[in-house]
Amino acid sequence: MKIRPKLFLVLVVFSLVPLVGVTLINQYGTRRMGAVISENVGQTFTHIADRALNLTAQKSAASLASSKLAVEFALMGLVEAAEAALAREPSLPTAVFFARDFENAATAPPDSGPHPALSPASVDSRASLGRVSLGQPSFWLPAGAPREGFDEEIGRLSTLTGYLQKSFDRLGKKMLWSYVSLESGLHMAFPGHGGYPAGYDPRRRPWYQGAARQTAWSFPMVDATTGQVIMTAYQQIRRGDGTLAGAAAIDILISEMLQVADLSAVWSPQMRSFLVTLQNSDPPSSPGLLIIAQMDYQASAPCWEGAIRPEMLSTDRPEQLARLTSEIDSGRSGFMQMPFKGVDSLWAFAPIGAKTSFVIVVPTALIEGFKENNLELVRAYTREELVATALAALVLIGLATLAAYFGSRNITQPILALAAAAERLSRGDFSTRIGLRTGDERDHVIQAFNEMVPRLEDNLRLSESLRLATEVQQNLLPGKDPCVPGLDISGISLYCDETGGDYFDFLDIREDRPGRIGIAVGDVSGHGLCSALLMASARASLRLRSDMPGTLSLVIADVNRRFCQDVADSGAFMTLFYLVADSRRQSLSWVRAGHDPAIVYDPAADRIELLSGRGAALGLSPGLVFEENEKLGLRPGQVVFVGTDGIWETVDPEGQLFGRQRLHDLLRRHHSLAARQIVERVAHELEAFRRPLRAADDITMVVVKIA
Numbered sequence: 001m002k003i004r005p006k007l008f009l010v011l012v013v014f015s016l017v018p019l020v021g022v023t024l025i026n027q028y029g030t031r032r033m034g035a036v037i038s039e040n041v042g043q044t045f046t047h048i049a050d051r052a053l054n055l056t057a058q059k060s061a062a063s064l065a066s067s068k069l070a071v072e073f074a075l076m077g078l079v080e081a082a083e084a085a086l087a088r089e090p091s092l093p094t095a096v097f098f099a100r101d102f103e104n105a106a107t108a109p110p111d112s113g114p115h116p117a118l119s120p121a122s123v124d125s126r127a128s129l130g131r132v133s134l135g136q137p138s139f140w141l142p143a144g145a146p147r148e149g150f151d152e153e154i155g156r157l158s159t160l161t162g163y164l165q166k167s168f169d170r171l172g173k174k175m176l177w178s179y180v181s182l183e184s185g186l187h188m189a190f191p192g193h194g195g196y197p198a199g200y201d202p203r204r205r206p207w208y209q210g211a212a213r214q215t216a217w218s219f220p221m222v223d224a225t226t227g228q229v230i231m232t233a234y235q236q237i238r239r240g241d242g243t244l245a246g247a248a249a250i251d252i253l254i255s256e257m258l259q260v261a262d263l264s265a266v267w268s269p270q271m272r273s274f275l276v277t278l279q280n281s282d283p284p285s286s287p288g289l290l291i292i293a294q295m296d297y298q299a300s301a302p303c304w305e306g307a308i309r310p311e312m313l314s315t316d317r318p319e320q321l322a323r324l325t326s327e328i329d330s331g332r333s334g335f336m337q338m339p340f341k342g343v344d345s346l347w348a349f350a351p352i353g354a355k356t357s358f359v360i361v362v363p364t365a366l367i368e369g370f371k372e373n374n375l376e377l378v379r380a381y382t383r384e385e386l387v388a389t390a391l392a393a394l395v396l397i398g399l400a401t402l403a404a405y406f407g408s409r410n411i412t413q414p415i416l417a418l419a420a421a422a423e424r425l426s427r428g429d430f431s432t433r434i435g436l437r438t439g440d441e442r443d444h445v446i447q448a449f450n451e452m453v454p455r456l457e458d459n460l461r462l463s464e465s466l467r468l469a470t471e472v473q474q475n476l477l478p479g480k481d482p483c484v485p486g487l488d489i490s491g492i493s494l495y496c497d498e499t500g501g502d503y504f505d506f507l508d509i510r511e512d513r514p515g516r517i518g519i520a521v522g523d524v525s526g527h528g529l530c531s532a533l534l535m536a537s538a539r540a541s542l543r544l545r546s547d548m549p550g551t552l553s554l555v556i557a558d559v560n561r562r563f564c565q566d567v568a569d570s571g572a573f574m575t576l577f578y579l580v581a582d583s584r585r586q587s588l589s590w591v592r593a594g595h596d597p598a599i600v601y602d603p604a605a606d607r608i609e610l611l612s613g614r615g616a617a618l619g620l621s622p623g624l625v626f627e628e629n630e631k632l633g634l635r636p637g638q639v640v641f642v643g644t645d646g647i648w649e650t651v652d653p654e655g656q657l658f659g660r661q662r663l664h665d666l667l668r669r670h671h672s673l674a675a676r677q678i679v680e681r682v683a684h685e686l687e688a689f690r691r692p693l694r695a696a697d698d699i700t701m702v703v704v705k706i707a
Contacts, residue, residue: 049367053348053360054335056266060259060273061333061350061358067174068352069526071250072215073571074167074178075233078248081163082180082237086245090155098147099140102131102194109133109192117173117253118226131193134168137161138192142185142201150186157188164190167250170571176223176230176253180237181208182246195225197304206307207234211247220254220297224304229254229297254293263360271362272340276313278329278355289313289325292356315339324349328357329653331694337364354651354696414442418449430457476536481676482506485515486583490675491702492683494695501531501574502644502698503539507546515583518546521702522576522618523595523644530572537566538574538618552578553628556591556615564622573619577642579611581704586634591626593618599641600631601667608664611640639671639678640704646697647682650690658689675703 101107112131139154141147157180168175168190179189181202202208207218211234218232234249255261258273272294279290291311301308315321320338324347327334333350340347344364349357414436424432430453434446481490491504501524509518520542524531541562545555556578563574575595581588590598594617597610613629641663650658663682670681679701686699 050335050346053267053346053362054333054350056263057335057348057358057360058333058350060263060360061352063259064257064275064358065352067252067256068217070171070571071174071233071252073525074171074175075215075235075248075250078160078163078167078178078180078250079235079237081160082157082248083239083245085156085159086153086237087240088156088159090152091159092151092155093158095136096154096158097133097136097138097192099138099189099194099196102133102138102192105131109136111135115176115191115193117176117256118228133192134165135161136192137164137188137190138194140187140189140196140200140202143199145185150184153182153184153186154188157182157186160188161190170569171250174252174256176226176228176251178248178250180246180248182237183244193225197224199305200224207232207249208247210234211236211249213238219310220293220308222301222304222306222308223251227301227304229301229308231257231293254298255295257293258295260295267360267362268366270366271360274313274359274361275352276328276357276359278325279312287325287329289321289328316342329355330692331355333357354693355655414438414446418445421449425453425456430454476539477504478506482517484517484581484583486707487515487517487581488675488705488707489517489519489581489702490679491519491521491700492679493698493700494683495698496646496695500698501526501535502646502700503535504642504700504702505539505542507543509546509580513582513584517581519579519581519642519702519704520576521579521595521642521644521700522574523646523698523700524574525572534563534566534572534574538563538576542576542578551628552580552589552591553626556593556618556626557624560593560618560624560626561622563618564620567619573617575617579640579642579704581640583706586632586706588631588634588640590629591615592629593624593626596643596645599664599667601639601641601664601671602635603637603639603668603671604635606668608667634706636706637671638706639667640706641667641678641701642704643701644697644699646695646699647686647701649697650686650699651693651696652689653693658686662689675705678703678705 095109097107097109101109102112105112108131112133115132137158137160139150139157141150160180164178167178177189177191177193179187179202181187183203185201185203187202205224206221210216210218213236215233215235218234220229220231222228223230230251230253232249232251234247236247237245239245257275260273263271263273274291275293276289277292278287280287289312291313294311296311297308313321315338317338320336324336324338327336328349328351331351331354333348335346335348337344338347339345340361340363345361346364346367347359347361349359351357414434417434417436421432421434432453433450436446437443438446477493478491489506491506493500493502493504495502503520503522503524505520507518507520509516522535522538524534524538538559541559542555545558545562548555550558556576559576567573573594576593577590577595577598578593579588579590579598588600588611590611590613592611592613593615597612600609600611601607602609611629611631613627615626616624618624643663648658648660648663652658662685666682666685667678670678673681682701683699686695
């Protein structure tokens, strides 16, 4: 063989060996780096998805609890307005529309149109369901009943139109219908609509037959006019003489209760949501979870006369279901993996009340799909690098080596920078930002990370603000018990959240008369930061007004007018018990503004007396008038107790209320102690009663002992 071919072969061999070696080593390293990055990205994404789903469940539960409170408050207002309307002289309105009028466009109100909470595809084919009036209610009469006998009741109920319009505007899509039904069979609904089926009688509906003086909620049932599955809040209506007049109710679509549209937009239509409650089973030691609401009830709904049978939550993993039941029983939120109808799923849950939770179920495959998309992006970059390195190595060893080095660095640098930034962020460095620009889809990941950091910092700042708000509110409460000749006084407030709406204060109103002090105990509706702000406003108004001359009733009336300006259309209100104790006159003077009566225990006679009186809660109307009451002849040893409903409404793990009788028994047993010791004894008994549950409401109490 000639030298030229040999030299060619030697050069080829010596060139090919290092080329192959360098290529194999580079490819091995690239694959290993891609695998490590993929694993880290996968673990991080799974952790973020779990936390995000849990946060979604918590926010949904909080939103549902707020919506439930808004509906109940609107219903209470409707009951009060209906009772007032039935007590007035009737005045027949100029226009009255009956349900049958909505069956024809010619007789329907001019403003008739589609219901904002219903889509055309969600109801049956009856034409009347496409026409509802947001300006007029509709009236329904019993079958065969002449209108003439109902004119007075129609005239009285027509005065509720303004309130119904305001309630509908405030609740929006949360409300399907609100209505009032009387014992006579007269039925008024808003928005006005028709479509009632033959044989319909509101007096035979579960919400009417089960109505009581307190607001209650029905299990899911089928609406007679739309065929939609609803949940109904209902309450009795009484006449002035105490006799039953009828019932009022508000219907909520089950899809609104479950927030289906909002959650599907965030996650996927494959997401499922439930309302579940703890249900004792046989044996009692193994309770289960009853599904109060789910969209399957709509799919399998019977006719309007049929009853929906709530299901028990079941799975083929009883030990996991038992753990979920225990978490809900304890009032905790969290997430866990458990099959749902044979499909591996991720469950997130958060409490909305005692023994009741909002549950979200997302198939694990959906989460894995999101994660796999991100991992595939990393793998794609790795494959591109391997191909580019191999092709470049065939052209030139040096160029291939440089291309592999700089190419791998170009691909992995943003990901490594992201991992390093995430590590700094985990150590609390919120100034962390990624300044790289790749010019491709990786910029979206970098931008998302940079936008996430300040949001996390804001959340931390919000937590710190809540802590500061707690300190501020605690400083608004009396720092120590007052020293008043002839009186032993002590008080305390215990909040279930960082801040709350309960309030008590001691007001110096001696007016050159030693032994005289003002005591205020209040409870703002709800609890949390909003209630705390209203509490602070009411405290300032009461302190300012109490320094001015005027009777107790005038003082509270002025405070109410100022408080109405603060709450405006928010729907918030506040109950207040304002007490003036005078040790020299041995007397008590008080005004009760919607608050529970104070308790006076006389150990000499072993008798419990309630300090009651008329007066509505603050914030309902600026023109309210309050009644001033007085009790004379106080004797040493008597104990006066003023508290909020969080005391007697404390619930133990079995669902039993602490109740007023237990409180009365405590005062009997410990009346000989000092006021501070009585307060501490009641607080200790409440904590022992509800343990291990957290307090569901704020607790405030003030004890005055006559020395």
